[in-house]
Amino acid sequence: MISIEHIYKYYNNLCVLKDITFTVNKAEVVVLIGPSGSGKTTLLRCINGLVIPQKGNIIIDGNLLTKKTVNNLRKKIGMVFQEFNLFPHLTVLENIILAQVVVKKVNKKIAKQISIDMLTKVGLKEKLDSYPNQLSGGQKQRVAIARALALAPEVMLFDEPTSALDPEMTNEVLGVMKTLVKEGMTMVVASHEMDFVREVSSKIIFLENGEIIEEGSPKEIFSFPVHRRTKEFLCNYIKK
Amino acid sequence: MENRIIDIIIKEILLFYKIIKFLIPSIPITIQITLYSFLLAVILGLIIALFRISYVKIFQIISKIYVDVLRGIPLLVQIFFIYFGLGKILKLEQFTAGVIAISICYSAYISEIFRAGILAIPKGQYDASKSLGMNKYQTMRYVILPQAIRIIIPPISNEFIACLKDSSLVSIIGMRELTRAGREFYSQYFVDFEIWFIVGMFYLIMTAIAAKFARYIEKKLEIP
Numbered sequence: 001m002i003s004i005e006h007i008y009k010y011y012n013n014l015c016v017l018k019d020i021t022f023t024v025n026k027a028e029v030v031v032l033i034g035p036s037g038s039g040k041t042t043l044l045r046c047i048n049g050l051v052i053p054q055k056g057n058i059i060i061d062g063n064l065l066t067k068k069t070v071n072n073l074r075k076k077i078g079m080v081f082q083e084f085n086l087f088p089h090l091t092v093l094e095n096i097i098l099a100q101v102v103v104k105k106v107n108k109k110i111a112k113q114i115s116i117d118m119l120t121k122v123g124l125k126e127k128l129d130s131y132p133n134q135l136s137g138g139q140k141q142r143v144a145i146a147r148a149l150a151l152a153p154e155v156m157l158f159d160e161p162t163s164a165l166d167p168e169m170t171n172e173v174l175g176v177m178k179t180l181v182k183e184g185m186t187m188v189v190a191s192h193e194m195d196f197v198r199e200v201s202s203k204i205i206f207l208e209n210g211e212i213i214e215e216g217s218p219k220e221i222f223s224f225p226v227h228r229r230t231k232e233f234l235c236n237y238i239k240k
Numbered sequence: 241m242e243n244r245i246i247d248i249i250i251k252e253i254l255l256f257y258k259i260i261k262f263l264i265p266s267i268p269i270t271i272q273i274t275l276y277s278f279l280l281a282v283i284l285g286l287i288i289a290l291f292r293i294s295y296v297k298i299f300q301i302i303s304k305i306y307v308d309v310l311r312g313i314p315l316l317v318q319i320f321f322i323y324f325g326l327g328k329i330l331k332l333e334q335f336t337a338g339v340i341a342i343s344i345c346y347s348a349y350i351s352e353i354f355r356a357g358i359l360a361i362p363k364g365q366y367d368a369s370k371s372l373g374m375n376k377y378q379t380m381r382y383v384i385l386p387q388a389i390r391i392i393i394p395p396i397s398n399e400f401i402a403c404l405k406d407s408s409l410v411s412i413i414g415m416r417e418l419t420r421a422g423r424e425f426y427s428q429y430f431v432d433f434e435i436w437f438i439v440g441m442f443y444l445i446m447t448a449i450a451a452k453f454a455r456y457i458e459k460k461l462e463i464p
Contacts, residue, residue: 045367048370048371049370050367050370050371071373071375074370074371074372074373075373077371078371079367079371081364081367081368081371083364085362085364085365085367085368086368087365087368087383087387088387088463089386089387089390089463098372098382098383099372099373099374102374102378102382103372103373103374103378104373131463131464133463133464134464144368147372148371148372151372151373
């Protein structure tokens with residue numbers, strides 16, 4: 001589905017991604033963990049073409065991601081951001097309809113129906129006429145998920161979707177994500193929610209300083225981490 | 241004594257009536273000059289602002305020079321230059337020359353307002369639009385500009401009011417708008433206090449209406 005081959009990303013002389021290689025198969029949930037500044041966000045942004053790496057290839061569904069193909073390939077990829085990034089001047093419904101009509105040229109009536117279906121799925125059908133500023137953080141993030149899903153992506157990227165939320169709201173967002181996992185959505189997630197990670201992931205990648213330190217199944221990473229840094233990192237979370 | 245006061249009051253009222261009647265036909269011209277100039281200035285200003293924030297170096301340079309030059313020369317001089325200088329060659333009428341001069345001058349200011357408004361939109365809005373597959377045009381049209389407009393309405397309405405007042409400058413090239421009509425009345429009847437008082441009032445009324453309208457639009461576009 002997605003294969004990342006030896007990508008490097010520099011900002012000026014700072015190397016933020018170093019020789020990253022991994023694959024994501026269909027219906028897999030790959031989770032990126034690691035301390036802040038380890039490159040999780042940059043890596044996710046690379047997969048969506050928001051950041052173009054200096055070296056290496058990203059292949060999505062057999063297509064090489066380049067400046068020319070990026071707009072087409074993005075249609076297969078939905079992205080959810082830490083800061084939600086809803087459009088504040090549009091209602092919840094309009095937020096979800098916009099890209100369907102503008103990008104996918106879906107008929108407005110059909111787009112509206114799809115939007116309502118997606119809002120029902122994330123449990124916010126009654127909020128369709130609200131504006132983003134009238135919603136709580138958890139509700140905003142669920143709308144953002146619905147907005148991405150409405151374009152029927154094959155892969156969903158989640159960039160620390162619950163980091164800006166309090167614990168109660170975190171659970172409502174994780175709940176929606178678990179539903180997606182059950183439906184067999186292919187996902188790449190950056191997260192610090194270790195219980196969630198342990199429960200849903202098919203593969204965990206531990207990143208530090210832009211490098212993959214260790215990768216493996218949840219069992220391997222949580223129960224038998226090999227690398228010293230992985231152990232230290234996870235220790236901090238388990239103490240919490 | 242009382243009779244004399246009443247006499248003066250009646251005379252004043254008649255004079256005011258005469259002045260107002262004399263000035264009224266010139267008001268639509270002032271309004272026309274202002275509206276045409278401002279509409280053009282907004283369109284030009286937006287284009288210049290988009291040039292400035294584009295990634296094409298040559299567009300950035302053009303826009304920077306445009307703004308710096310036009311901001312640095314008095315509007316009155318620009319009017320003279322366009323009417324007497326270019327106008328001679330291009331055979332421009334007073335009205336056209338006036339509108340061109342004002343709109344070009346104001347587009348420089350307005351482009352800076354647009355630029356500030358566009359830059360005020362958080363980067364996350366661009367990220368979200370891109371991630372949804374929107375191209376640059378769609379992002380500007382549906383996401384960035386609608387939000388920027390709301391930010392720039394107060395400073396833009398300020399510019400509109402300034403533009404309305406500056407339309408009086410085209411009286412100098414013989415356009416018979418409100419200020420020019422005032423001068424003509426003065427040179428016929430030599431009443432200075434009353435005429436300039438009423439001309440001032442007319443401008444005040446128009447700017448007050450414009451301000452009120454701007455506030456209405458601002459309220460209407462407010463995001464809940």
